[in-house]
Amino acid sequence: xxxxxxxxxxxxxxxxxxxxxxxxxxxxxxxxxxxxxxxxxxxxxxxxxxxxxxxxxxxxxxxxxxxxxxxxxxxxxxxxxxxxxxxxxxxxxxxxxxxxxxxxxxxxxxxxxxxxxxxxxxxxxxxxxxxxxxxxxxxxxxxxxxxxxxxxxxxxxxxxxxxxxxxxxxxxxxxxxxxxxxxxxxxxxxxxxxxxxxxxxxxxxxxxxxxxxxxxxxxxxxxxxxxxxxxxxxxxxxxxxxxxxxxxxxxxxxxxxxxxxxxxxxxxxxxxxxxxxxxxxxxxxxxxxxxxxxxxxxxxxxxxxxxxxxxxxxxxxxx
Numbered sequence: 001x002x003x004x005x006x007x008x009x010x011x012x013x014x015x016x017x018x019x020x021x022x023x024x025x026x027x028x029x030x031x032x033x034x035x036x037x038x039x040x041x042x043x044x045x046x047x048x049x050x051x052x053x054x055x056x057x058x059x060x061x062x063x064x065x066x067x068x069x070x071x072x073x074x075x076x077x078x079x080x081x082x083x084x085x086x087x088x089x090x091x092x093x094x095x096x097x098x099x100x101x102x103x104x105x106x107x108x109x110x111x112x113x114x115x116x117x118x119x120x121x122x123x124x125x126x127x128x129x130x131x132x133x134x135x136x137x138x139x140x141x142x143x144x145x146x147x148x149x150x151x152x153x154x155x156x157x158x159x160x161x162x163x164x165x166x167x168x169x170x171x172x173x174x175x176x177x178x179x180x181x182x183x184x185x186x187x188x189x190x191x192x193x194x195x196x197x198x199x200x201x202x203x204x205x206x207x208x209x210x211x212x213x214x215x216x217x218x219x220x221x222x223x224x225x226x227x228x229x230x231x232x233x234x235x236x237x238x239x240x241x242x243x244x245x246x247x248x249x250x251x252x253x254x255x256x257x258x259x260x261x262x263x264x265x266x267x268x269x270x271x272x273x274x275x276x277x278x279x280x281x282x283x284x285x286x287x288x289x290x291x292x293x294x295x296x297x298x299x300x301x302x303x304x305x306x307x308x309x310x311x312x313x314x315x316x317x318x319x
Contacts, residue, residue, distance in 0.1 A: 240302055260305055
């Protein structure tokens with residue numbers, strides 16, 4: 001049975017946005033702090049303070065983790081760009097300049113030219129470089145090529161490890177913060193009820209203690225815009241007909257049984273899923289802050305990571 005009375009609107013409008021919860025929670029706190037000295041509001045402040053302080057302390061940690069993940073991803077992007085645009089061509093040219101293209105030596109070292117260095121997952125690339133270095137051995141003609149690959153690999157591995165840890169940390173902190181979000185919204189709802197009783201003859205005054213405008217805007221977006229469904233065939237990459245300024249926050253829900261992804265690019269002709277992407281696990285919802293995109297990332301894509309099953313994502317703008 002659908003609940004009718006005592007609906008917690010604070011919880012409903014912040015389910016997909018820790019940023020909104022942070023704003024609403026502190027907005028209310030500042031409003032009641034302004035009434036300090038009034039015994040009624042002093043009691044409310046005493047009740048609410050532990051919840052907002054716990055939230056704010058954890059939010060700082062979550063926000064730092066979010067920023068760290070963005071930095072680690074940017075560093076990994078730089079490492080990938082260096083590998084793809086400079087190092088891989090350099091190594092291939094270095095081998096070809098010493099041995100003929102169709103010689104057994106070349107076929108053994110770089111049978112698919114740069115593919116081993118630039119295709120597949122990051123771990124696939126690391127394996128490709130490791131294998132390449134081992135294959136070079138002590139060949140004096142390729143000593144310079146080997147020195148370049150050996151010098152590059154540790155930094156590349158370190159960037160990958162740093163990004164992987166940053167993603168794991170952010171996921172853990174996000175889970176913790178969403179638990180605190182529920183608790184904080186319960187405290188907000190309790191204060192709403194208390195204020196409703198206090199101003200039962202002037203209930204319009206209750207709205208003065210909450211950012212109703214932001215809540216209504218988010219609620220309307222949730223109710224009126226159920227999101228844009230994106231159907232995907234197996235292995236399909238789809239350019240999305242979505243316009244954005246880069247200041248929005250998207251909530252992306254994966255309604256399928258296999259993982260899918262969202263990624264962004266600077267061209268409308270991308271035909272392969274890049275290394276840098278937002279993976280949405282089967283049955284999960286992921287929030288994407290478009291503020292983190294560089295200015296040239298003006299095209300949005302969806303990709304089905306399953307080669308056997310159809311996929312479906314639902315994209316909703318939540319902020």
